[in-house]
Amino acid sequence: MRNMTIYVTLALLCTIAFTGQSADTPEKQNPIDPKIVKSNEKFEVEVSVRCDDENTKAFIESHIKRELRSLQDVEIADTGRYRLSILAIEFTYKTSGRKSGEIALAYVVERRFNAGPTARKLLDAYEAGTKDYDEAIDMVLDFLHLRDKVNLGLQVGMTDDLDKICKGIVVDFDTERLEPDRNGK
Numbered sequence: 001m002r003n004m005t006i007y008v009t010l011a012l013l014c015t016i017a018f019t020g021q022s023a024d025t026p027e028k029q030n031p032i033d034p035k036i037v038k039s040n041e042k043f044e045v046e047v048s049v050r051c052d053d054e055n056t057k058a059f060i061e062s063h064i065k066r067e068l069r070s071l072q073d074v075e076i077a078d079t080g081r082y083r084l085s086i087l088a089i090e091f092t093y094k095t096s097g098r099k100s101g102e103i104a105l106a107y108v109v110e111r112r113f114n115a116g117p118t119a120r121k122l123l124d125a126y127e128a129g130t131k132d133y134d135e136a137i138d139m140v141l142d143f144l145h146l147r148d149k150v151n152l153g154l155q156v157g158m159t160d161d162l163d164k165i166c167k168g169i170v171v172d173f174d175t176e177r178l179e180p181d182r183n184g185k
Contacts, residue, residue: 042073043178044080051088056159060088060105063166071174073182083110084173090159103159107169109151109177115143151176 047064051057064086068074084107091102119140126133153172155165 042075043071043082043181044075044077046077046080046083048083048085049088050086051090053090056088056090056103056162059162060086060166063163064170067167067170068173071170071178074178081112081114082177083112084108084169085110086169099159101158101160103157103162103165105155105165105169107153107155109149109153109173110147111149111177111181113143113146113148115140115146119143149177 045068047061047068049057049061049064051060064084065076068076068084086105086107089104089106091100091104092098093100122136122140123133126136151173153169155168157165
């Protein structure tokens with residue numbers, strides 16, 4: 001009788017312990033949960049580099065894209081919600097025209113304005129096919145060019161340290177622009 005009580009107790013404990021939900025079960029049950037979608041969201045970033053020297057331009061573009069991809073939640077895109085534009089200027093000596101080995105990278109980080117909710121409300125206010133609706137569509141198209149967050153920066157150094165300069169730009173982009181968006185600020 002005593003053994004039977006022990007077996008029944010163990011069976012009940014195992015049943016209670018193993019029928020609870022695991023930590024990843026909510027994802028499987030509700031894949032549309034906004035918290036879950038947000039954690040899997042990738043930041044689409046468009047990268048644009050301008051420089052007179054094609055080799056330096058290719059080097060900068062390659063390093064910036066590599067550093068962005070290392071962030072894990074960033075995807076390089078032709079047209080993204082974020083745009084990182086870099087202008088690189090290599091310094092030269094006035095007398096000889098030779099490069100001095102110094103370089104300056106000015107950069108702008110822009111986030112595209114999310115016009116979706118505003119556009120939906122605007123278009124819902126008018127009946128399709130009317131003149132007012134067509135004018136609303138024109139306004140919505142104008143929204144696509146708006147930027148709501150802009151960060152400016154400048155990195156100056158030696159061309160030998162260009163990889164460190166590129167890392168600095170990506171670190172600044174991550175901490176100043178992406179991190180607040182990750183936290184919903």
